[in-house]
Amino acid sequence: MAEAGNTARDAPLLTVRDLNAWYGESHVLHGMTFDVMKGEVVTLLGRNGAGKTTTMRSIMGILRKRQGSVIYGGKETVGLSSNMIAQLGIAYCPEERGIFSSLSVRENLTLPPVLRPGGLSLEEIYELFPRLLERGASQGTKLSGGEQQMLAIARILRTGAELLLLDEPTEGLAPVIVQHIGEIIRTLRRRGFTVLLVEQNFHFAATVADRHYVVEHGHVIDMIPNSALEANKEKLTTYLGV
Amino acid sequence: MFELLGVPPQALFGQLLLGLINGAFYALLSLGLAVIFGMLNVINFTHGAQYMMGAFAAWMLLQYAGLPFWVALVVAPLIIGLTGIIVERLLLSRLYHLDHLYGLLLTFGLALIFEGLFRKQFGSSGLPYQNPLPGGVNLGFMFLPWYRGFIVMFSLVVCLGTWFLIERTKLGAYLRAATENPQLVQAFGINVPRMITLTYGFGVALAGLAGVLAAPIYSVTPVMGANLIIVVFAVVVIGGMGSILGSIVTGFGLGIVEGFTKVFYPEASNTVIFIIMAIVLMIRPAGLFGTQR
Numbered sequence: 001m002a003e004a005g006n007t008a009r010d011a012p013l014l015t016v017r018d019l020n021a022w023y024g025e026s027h028v029l030h031g032m033t034f035d036v037m038k039g040e041v042v043t044l045l046g047r048n049g050a051g052k053t054t055t056m057r058s059i060m061g062i063l064r065k066r067q068g069s070v071i072y073g074g075k076e077t078v079g080l081s082s083n084m085i086a087q088l089g090i091a092y093c094p095e096e097r098g099i100f101s102s103l104s105v106r107e108n109l110t111l112p113p114v115l116r117p118g119g120l121s122l123e124e125i126y127e128l129f130p131r132l133l134e135r136g137a138s139q140g141t142k143l144s145g146g147e148q149q150m151l152a153i154a155r156i157l158r159t160g161a162e163l164l165l166l167d168e169p170t171e172g173l174a175p176v177i178v179q180h181i182g183e184i185i186r187t188l189r190r191r192g193f194t195v196l197l198v199e200q201n202f203h204f205a206a207t208v209a210d211r212h213y214v215v216e217h218g219h220v221i222d223m224i225p226n227s228a229l230e231a232n233k234e235k236l237t238t239y240l241g242v
Numbered sequence: 243m244f245e246l247l248g249v250p251p252q253a254l255f256g257q258l259l260l261g262l263i264n265g266a267f268y269a270l271l272s273l274g275l276a277v278i279f280g281m282l283n284v285i286n287f288t289h290g291a292q293y294m295m296g297a298f299a300a301w302m303l304l305q306y307a308g309l310p311f312w313v314a315l316v317v318a319p320l321i322i323g324l325t326g327i328i329v330e331r332l333l334l335s336r337l338y339h340l341d342h343l344y345g346l347l348l349t350f351g352l353a354l355i356f357e358g359l360f361r362k363q364f365g366s367s368g369l370p371y372q373n374p375l376p377g378g379v380n381l382g383f384m385f386l387p388w389y390r391g392f393i394v395m396f397s398l399v400v401c402l403g404t405w406f407l408i409e410r411t412k413l414g415a416y417l418r419a420a421t422e423n424p425q426l427v428q429a430f431g432i433n434v435p436r437m438i439t440l441t442y443g444f445g446v447a448l449a450g451l452a453g454v455l456a457a458p459i460y461s462v463t464p465v466m467g468a469n470l471i472i473v474v475f476a477v478v479v480i481g482g483m484g485s486i487l488g489s490i491v492t493g494f495g496l497g498i499v500e501g502f503t504k505v506f507y508p509e510a511s512n513t514v515i516f517i518i519m520a521i522v523l524m525i526r527p528a529g530l531f532g533t534q535r
Contacts, residue, residue, distance in 0.1 A: 060429050086431030098426040102418040110412075111419055112430035159431065 013038040013163055013194050014059070019068035019078075021051075021058040021218075028054045030218040031068070036163070041185060041195040043205040046215035047241055052198040053095055055215070056165045059196075060092045061085040072163065087115050091161035095168045095198070097152040101141040105132055108140040109155045116160030120191075128184060129154045146177035153184065157193075164188065167198045182207050202229075202236060214239045249505055255384035257501040263390055263459070265497020266397035267452050271474040272481060272489035273401055274448035277408070280421045280484040281441040284334060284345035290471030291356040292446050296322045296453020297462045298360060301369055311374035315454050322450025327443040334442065335435070353468070360464040368461025393455050400451065401490045408486050417441065421484075476519045482532020492530060 014036040021029040029051050036042045044052040057063040059070050061082035070077045077085050086092075091112070100108055109125070109132060126133040129150045135143060143151060149169055156164060166185070170178040178201075185195060185208040199205040205212060206229050214222040216239065224232045271293060278286045286292075299318035303309040309317065329352065337344045378387035408414035420427040420434055428434040453467070460466055481492030496515050504511040522530060 062425050062429050082425070082429040083431050083433050086429055092426075092429050094426060098423055100419045100422050102422060103415055107415045111415055111427075113432065115431045156430075 011038045012036065013040075013073060014196070015069070015071040016055075016059065017069040017071075019055070019058060019066065019070060021054055021063050021066040023054070023063070023065075028218055029058060029066070032058075032215070032219055034213045034220050034223070036194060036196055038162075039189070039192060039194055040211065041189050041197060041209045043197045043199045043202075043209045043212045044215050045199055045202055045205060045212050045236070045240060048200070050215045051218040052215050053167055054218070056092065056094075056167050056196070056198060059085075060090060060165060062092070086159075086161070089116055089160065089162045090165065091156035091159055091163070092165045093152045093156055093167060093169065095171065097148050099140040099143070099148045099151055101139060103140050104136065105138050105140055105143065105151060106136040108151055109136075110158070112155050112159045114159055116162075118162070119160035120157040122158065125154050125157055128157075128187065146173050146180075149173060149177070149181065150184075153181075157188070162192075163194045163196065165196050165198075168200065169197070170199070170201055170204050178204055200240075202240065212236075251383045252385075254505055257505045258498065259384065259386065259390060259394075259501075260504070261498040261501020262394045262494065263497070264500060265494035266394050267456060267470065267493075268474055268477045268497050269401050269490050269493025270397050270448055270452040270455075271470070272478045272493050273404055273486065274445040274452075275474070275478050276481075276484050276486055276489040277404070277448070278442055278445035280486075281417060281438055282330075282334070282338075282345070283342060284337075284349065285342070285483075286442075286445065287346060287350040287471075288329070288352045288356065289349075289446075289449050289474070290467030290469075291353040292322055292326065292449040292467070293453040293456070293470065294360065294464060294467035295325070295356060296450030297371075297457040297460075297466060298364070298369075298453075299450065300454040300457045301371055301462050304371070311371075311454075311458065315451070318454045319447040319450040322453070323443040323447030326446025327439055329446075330439045330442040335439070357464045357468060364464065366464060368463045371457040371462055373458045389458060393459070397452075397455065398494075400448070401493075404448070405486050405490060473515055476515045478529075480515075480519050480522045480529060482529025485529065485531035485533075488529060488531025 012035045016032055016034050019029055019032040020027065032051070032055050044055060046052050054063060058066045061077065061080055066078055068078060072088055072090060075088060077088065100111070103111065131147055132151055132154055135147065140151065141148070153166065153169060169181050182204060185197070188195060197205065197209060202212070206226060209226050211226060212224045212229070213220045214224065214236070222239065224236065271289060275286055275289055278284060296318050299321050300311065300314035303314045303317060333348060334345060337348060373389050375389040375392055378385055408417055416427065416432060416437065420437060424434050456466065477492050477496050478489060480496065481488035496518065499518070500511055500514055503514045
C-alpha cells in the first residue's frame with residue numbers, strides 16, 4: 001500500500017479490521033479489512049451480492065449485527081448506534097437514494113442536521129447543484145433519477161461529515177449525468193472530503209478514485225492503486241466477471 | 243319563526259352544535275391516533291383509557307390539589323403524556339421488532355388494566371366536574387353555551403396547530419421523514435428512538451387533553467373512553483389510518499353528520515358512522531385521505 005496516495009494524505013481516517021456482519025442468520029461479511037486515508041477517494045469494487053453495500057451499512061451502524069473493528073478518527077464505532085456514528089463525522093448516501101416523498105426538495109436537502117463545523121453552506125451547495133434551487137418547492141420524489149441522486153449527495157455535504165459513504169451513485173443514470181457525478185466527486189476530493197465509494201462500473205471508478213479494493217464473498221481479495229489499474233485490467237475483469 | 247326542511251331551527255342548530263362538539267372530540271382523539279400510528283406503526287388501543295385518565299387527572303387535580311380547570315387543561319395532558327412516555331419506554335419499545343399484532347394486544351390489555359384500576363378506585367358511577375364557563379349567549383336561531391363554544395374553538399386550534407407542526411416545521415419534517423425511513427433518518431445523526439418516545443407521549447397527551455375538555459360536559463367515569471373510542475376508530479378508518487389532515491376533517495365532518503342524523507332520522511344516529519365506514523371501506527379501502535402502505 002506504500003505507493004497509494006501521496007505522503008500528505010496517509011493518515012488513516014477509517015480502519016476496518018476483520019469486520020463480520022449478519023442479516024438475521026445469514027453471515028454476509030467475512031472479515032472485511034481495509035483502510036481509507038484522510039482525503040482519499042477509495043472504491044469497493046465487486047459483483048452483486050459481494051457485500052459492498054453491507055460493508056457501508058455496517059460502517060454506518062445501520063446494520064447492527066456486526067463484529068470486528070471499525071475505527072474512525074481513532075474511535076471504535078462497532079457497538080455504537082448509527083446516530084452516534086453520524087455525530088462522529090460519517091455520512092451515508094444509500095443506493096436507493098432515500099429521498100423522502102413527504103418532504104419537499106428543500107426539506108430533503110436541509111433534513112440532515114449540521115453536526116460539526118466544516119460542512120458546505122447552502123449557497124455553496126446550490127452553486128454545485130443549481131437544479132436543487134430551481135426545484136426547491138417540488139416534492140422530493142418528483143425529481144428525475146439524476147436529480148434525486150444529486151439531492152441525495154448534496155444533503156450530506158452540509159452536515160460537516162468528513163467521510164462520505166456513497167453507494168453506487170451512478171447506478172441507472174445516463175452517461176452525461178454519470179460524468180457530472182464524477183466531476184462532483186473530484187470537486188469533493190479537492191475540498192478535502194474523504195470518500196468511500198461502492199461501484200460496479202470500474203470505468204467510472206477509474207476516473208475518480210485513488211485506490212480500489214476488490215470485494216468478493218464478504219471480504220477484500222485485492223487492492224489495486226488507480227495508477228496500476230491499466231496493468232491489472234485483465235485480473236480485474238476476471239474478478240468482476242465483466 | 244322560519245323552518246328549515248320542516249325542522250325548527252333551534253333543533254337543527256342545537257344538534258349541529260352537539261355534532262360539532264362530538265366532532266371536536268373525534269378529531270382530537272383520531273389525530274392522536276394518527277400521529278402515533280404514523281410514527282410507531284402501532285394502533286394505540288389504550289387511547290380511550292388515556293382520554294379517561296385525562297378527565298380523571300383534571301378531577302383529581304381539582305379535588306386533591308385545588309387546581310382549577312384552566313390549570314388542569316395544561317397540567318393534566320402533561321401528566322398523561324408522561325405516563326405515555328413511561329409505557330413506551332417500558333413496554334411498547336420492546337415490541338417494535340415483532341408483528342403489529344403484539345402492539346395491538348399490549349395496548350388493548352393496558353386499556354383494560356387502566357380502566358379496571360380506575361373502576362376499583364372510583365366506582366362505575368360518574369363523578370361530577372363543574373362547568374368552568376357557565377352561561378351562554380342567545381344567537382337568535384339558537385342558544386350557545388360558552389363552554390361548548392369554547393370546546394369547538396379550542397379543539398380546532400389544537401388540531402390546526404398540530405397539523406402545522408407536522409406539515410410545516412422542521413420538527414415535523416423529521417417526523418415525516420422518520421415515518422418513511424427511520425433507519426436513514428437515524429443515520430443522519432438523529433436520535434430516532436427518542437423521537438418515537440416523544441411522539442407517543444404527544445399523541446397520548448392529546449388524548450389526555452380531550453379528556454380534560456370532556457370532564458365538565460360528560461360525567462367522569464372509568465368507561466367514558468371505552469364508549470367513545472369505538473366510534474373514534476371508525477372515524478380513523480374513514481379518514482385513513484395515519485393521515486393528519488384526514489383525521490381532523492373526518493372527525494369534525496362525521497360529528498356534524500351524526501348531529502344531522504339525529505334531527506332527520508334519529509333511529510340511525512348511533513349507526514350512521516359505521517354505515518359510512520362500511521361504504522368507504524368498499525369504495526376506498528385506504529380511507530378518504532389515506533394512502534396504501
